[in-house]
Amino acid sequence: MRHTLLSAVALLVLAAPTVAQQTANPYDSDPAAMRAGRALFANRCAECHGADARGFSGPDLTVLWAEGTSDERVFQTIRSGVSGSIMPSSTAPDNEIWAMVAYVKSISTVAAALDAPGDPERGQELVQARCTRCHYVAGGGGYLGPDLSRIGAVRTRESLMRSIREPAASIQPGYRTVTLVTPSGDRIRGVAKGEDAFSVQILDTRQQLRGYMKSDLAEVVREPVSLMPEFTSARLPDEDLNDIVRYLGTLRGNR
Amino acid sequence: MRRARTSVWVATVVGLALAGPAPVTAQDDDAGVTYDDILAGFADPTRWLTYSGDYSGQRHSPLTQITPANAHRLAPAWTFQTGFDTRGRGFETTPLVLDGVLYVTGSNNYAWAIDARSGRPFWQYRRQLPDDLTYGASAPVNRGFGILGDRLFMVTLDAHLLALDRATGSILWDVVLADYKVGYAATLAPLVLDGKVIVGISGGEYATRGFIDAYDPETGEQIWRFYTIPGPGEPGSETWPDDPLTLARGGSGTWMNGSYDPELDLIYWGTGNPNPDYNGDSRPGDNLYSNSIVALEAETGALRWHFQFTPHDLNDWDSNHVPVLVDLEWEGEERQVVMLANRNGFFYVLDRETGELLLGEPFTGTTWARELDAAGRPIILNDGSQGCLPDPWGSTNFYPPSFDPNLELFFVTARETCATFVKQEPEYVPGRQSTGGVIWIDQDQGWSALRALDPRSGELEWEFRYPSPTFAGVMSTASGLVFAGDHEGNFIAFESATGKDLWHYQTGSRIWGAGAMTFMLDGRQMVLIPSGSTLVAFALPLD
Incomplete structure (x- = not known):
């Protein structure tokens, strides 16, 4: 054979729990399940709900949790479909549906950033000064990076801090x-x-x-790097980071 | 079989035909397509009468108007819109063409007769499907019609076989293949032989039992059935636990078209995964005749020989591929062979009279196995539990390959993917899948390529890479062209000898499951490809 062989890559292997008749998602926040859920979503859901789940011909799914839904309700909607619409029922195994629920939730989790330390007003000033050339934030800004207008509703404080310190650790498709x-x-x-x-x-x-x-x-x-610079603690002191993330936690959808 | 119902259908339709106005169609007045017409394959360049164009499964057209020198001038002639998408899958059909009329099946069990000159429909058939489809809901696809006389044959997502009147799309008879509520469905293009319509069944993800059936084209009466999982005590049952229930739900669907050798009078058909897909604990043994090719006597359905590619499959690597029948010189003597690139990552060549293995070599970078033992069994290096095996969609899949007998090259879309297989306890609920596991696919590692293989060695002659794992079929022509496509929606013409891309057209939707077909119309060579919700026809400009 004259073509390149696949390189072996270790993946996280999930110890799969029993999934029958569950009301809590056995894969909640599980990174391997969310990755599998993303692939399943791309195959089965993205045609109507959009590749980013933010809606195409079907509705935006990333706002469901912010609107008060539960994992179980989303599971049941996928299982049963929506009568009177083109949203079909599914006979997929429970574990696949839970993996999709875990994935969609992971891109729409309501973050617990509101009671975190930091000064949101100072954070807003810092964001306006240092981030909006590339990021759109509540009324203005650039598009080179993801829109932050509702980032507080979809990302946890920890993941926001990591994305600022190490932007290349996780780069969304499209960026x-x-x-x-x-x-x-x-x-x-x-x-x-x-x-x-x-x-x-x-x-x-x-x-x-x-x-x-x-x-x-x-x-x-x-390139394996992000266009966003790495804001190390030398470049962005912890206090400034706390203020920025505290402010970002307040951004929940008002563009 | 529901004979009473069949008679009622025939009587009803005949009554309507007599009462209604004479249909306006483009067909001739003769008796339509004969077995000899199908047997002649590509002899009449205006026709394409069976899924692969002829019984050999080579999907290699003798047409030469479009060449490597002029392919860059190809342009769309028309686009037909189905009006709907196929959730999670593709527009997988191969149209048939006769006397300037295309006969096309679509997803969700729609079908049409379409004017090949204009792309305008003569009629549309739509089956009213039950709302509790099982496998048919997860893969609402169809791969094409069979044709004989003035009849079209089509299988359905609720596991029926239909005969339609070619002029009107009316149903002439309707027979049940199996109970869809358990998990059965049907998606392939019926293979029409002399006095028989051969079909297979889908549903191996459910607790089902695969089979291949022959039906009388006139009446819909079943002529024979071959079960791909033996009954208790039958040959092959020794490769299963001594448990009738395990055999009865052993899976092994037969959901892709077979090929036919009229001289040997043998049908060649691929079989699918055993059930549960990913957990073999309840089915120790090789699980015959899953993941195999079977050679059946056309007259009786009796098994002449079989070859199992993936004994005791744990990865859902069905062997539902188009068997490609070729006569070629092999180590100094003429051999009649059947070749196929398998979902398990190996390219195989077998003697098609005896089933003797002549060659088995990997055609992808699979880490599952890199060689076969003397008996043709893979020597397994990585069972998938530690990651990075080809995903369950496999190193290739059902989408058709092609074979150029002049260049002696086998063209196939090969997938390079990375998945981890984790088994779970299967749940057996009628109408629910019992896959017995969960798969994590690392999306960032997937890619694919159109590959040209030397059939005598399995060596790669050339490849053209696509950025993501693609699912497009292949067709080649005697002028030295290969037509293929990709997951990003490109329909592409390559030079067969070199793999050089000569022309491409962005169809706007991934090309998934379908291979192109071609025919002459008014002196002009047409090339058709289904993509997304469209069927697009291409030809050289008229100037």
């Missing part, structure tokens, strides 16, 4: 760094919004949407 090299050697950097065998679609660092045919490029370089 992965790519550099396009033209035949004359020019380098165009941005985040990859889409790619197929023949083309690549990016938002460049000037925040312009640009599409390229690969045949017009010398190279497409995918």
Whole structure:
């Protein structure tokens, strides 16, 4: 064989609990289950609910928990479908449905950031000064990074702090760094919004949407880093970080 | 079999036909398609009369108007919109064409007769499906019609076989294959032989028992049935526990089309996973005839030989592939072989008269096994519990490959994926899946490629890589072209000898499960591909 072999990669293996007739999600917050749930969601749900679960022809699912639903209610809706709509019932095994519930919840969890330490007003000033060139926040800002307008409803305090200190640890699809090299050697950097065998679609660092045919490029370089700088404690003291995250925790959907 | 019901259907439809106005169609006045017509395969370039174009399963058209030199000029001629999507799956059909009329099945058991010149429908058939479908709800797909005389044959998501009138889409007879409520469904394109319609069944994720059936095209009467899981005491049952219940729910669906050798009068058919899919504790043994190819006598359905690719499967690697029948020189002598790239990651060549294994080599980077022992059994290196095996969709899947007999190359869409298999205790609830496990797929590690394999060695001759695991079928033509597609929606023409991409068209939806088909229409070569909710026709410009 003359092609590259797969490299073996260790994955988290889940000790699967018994799942019959449960009302609590046995996979709640389980990273491996959420990854599996993401794949199942992409196959079965994304066509109507959108790849990011924020709604396409079907409704936005990431607001369900903020609106007061429970894991069990979401499970039952997937199991039974919604009569009078095109949302079908499902005969998938319970564990697959719970994995999808865990995934959708993971991108919509109501964070417990409101009672955390920090000064939200000072945090707002810091965010306006240091983040909004790339992030849209409640009324203004850029688009190179994810919209933060409701980040307080979908991310925990801990994950926000980690994303600020180590942005490359987890990069959402749509925000992965790519550099396009033209035949004359020019380098165009941005985040990859889409790619197929023949083309690549990016938002460049000037925040312009640009599409390229690969045949017009010398190279497409995918970088394992985030375009967002690493805000180490030298660059952003803990006090400032606390204030920023405290403020972000208040952002719950008012754009 | 419901004979009484069948008679009522026939009487009703005949009555309607007599009472109604004469149908306006494009078909000839003769008796329609004969077995000899199907047997002739591609002899008439205006026709495509069976799923792969002919009985060999090669999906290799002799047409030469579109060539590597002019393929870059291909342009859409028309687009047909079905009006709906297929949740989680694809538009998997292969249209048939006769006298300028396309006969097309769709997802959710819709079907159409479409004018091949304009893309406009003559008629639409829609089956009223029950709202408690089982397997059919999770994969609401269909892969095409069979045709004989003026009849079309189609299977359904509630596990029936239908005969439709070609001119009107009216139902002539309707027979039950199995009880859909237990977990059965049917999705393949019926294989029409001389006086027989051959079909298989879906539902191996449920506590079902697979079979291959032959029906009388005239009446819908069952001629024979071959069970892919033996009954107690029957040959093969020694590869199962001595337990009738385990055998009765042993799985092994037969949900993809077979091929046919008219000289040997043998049908070749792939079989699916044993149930439960991922937990083999309740079924120690090889679990025949799961994950196998079976060679059946067309006349009787009797088993002539079998070869099992994945004994005691734990990964849901069904062997439901189109068997590709080829005559070629093998180590100095002419051999009649059947070849296939298997979901388990190996490419196989077998003598199709005897079932003797001639070659078995990996065609992907699978870590499950890298070689077969002398008896053809894989030497397993990684059982999947530690991660990074090809996912349950496999190293390839049911979507059709093709074979170019001039270049002697086998073209297949190969998937490179990474999954961890964790077994669980299965639950047996009628109408609910009993997979016995959960799978974690590492999405970030998936990719795929169109590969050209040398059938004598399994060696890779060339590949074209896609950025994600794709599910598109392949068709090749005698002019030296391979048509394939990808998960991002591109329909692509490659040069067969080199793998150079010559042309592509973004269809707007992933190409999933379908291979292209081609035919001549008014002197113009048409190439059709289903994608998403559309069937798109391409041809060279008229100028």
